[in-house]
Amino acid sequence: xxxxxxxxxxxxxxxxxxxxxxxxxxxxxxxxxxxxxxxxxxxxxxxxxxxxxxxxxxxxxxxxxxxxxxxxxxxxxxxxxxxxxxxxxxxxxxxxxxxxxxxxxxxxxxxxxxxxxxxxxxxxxxxxxxxxxxxxxxxxxxxxxxxxxxxxxxxxxxxxxxxxxxxxxxxxxxx
Numbered sequence: 391x392x393x394x395x396x397x398x399x400x401x402x403x404x405x406x407x408x409x410x411x412x413x414x415x416x417x418x419x420x421x422x423x424x425x426x427x428x429x430x431x432x433x434x435x436x437x438x439x440x441x442x443x444x445x446x447x448x449x450x451x452x453x454x455x456x457x458x459x460x461x462x463x464x465x466x467x468x469x470x471x472x473x474x475x476x477x478x479x480x481x482x483x484x485x486x487x488x489x490x491x492x493x494x495x496x497x498x499x500x501x502x503x504x505x506x507x508x509x510x511x512x513x514x515x516x517x518x519x520x521x522x523x524x525x526x527x528x529x530x531x532x533x534x535x536x537x538x539x540x541x542x543x544x545x546x547x548x549x550x551x552x553x554x555x556x557x558x559x560x561x562x563x564x565x
Contacts, residue, residue, distance in 0.1 A: 469515035
């Protein structure tokens, strides 16, 4: 089965982060337009994070990775599930209020603090996902590059390309 998780990961990150900014602006500037934009971002971002979590759980059980990557993958997965749960709860809270943000100032502050922490945590989880892909090669396939002569006359080995981040080794396995 093809790993489709990368097709979805950017949507909740972008939508929920921008939605948080719309909510913050809506509260600070007392503009319903921004609060409404925050609501729609919350709606679509929460749907996107659910889809992303499902595809991520499938990917965790199907992509080949080594022990070092596995530990990071577990942390990435835990963060994603916690953040997903927080955004679902924030969405439920907001739905009970009929798409509005809390009206009391203390509740607004609590809402924004929780959402802000969730966004920051989500961004850290995204960083770990990027590390899995770009540092450990998880979910990708290494392409063997031929040795060729650069314009300077150096080969790949002389230029420092040989052995850079070879993503295949004997310790790779599936979990």
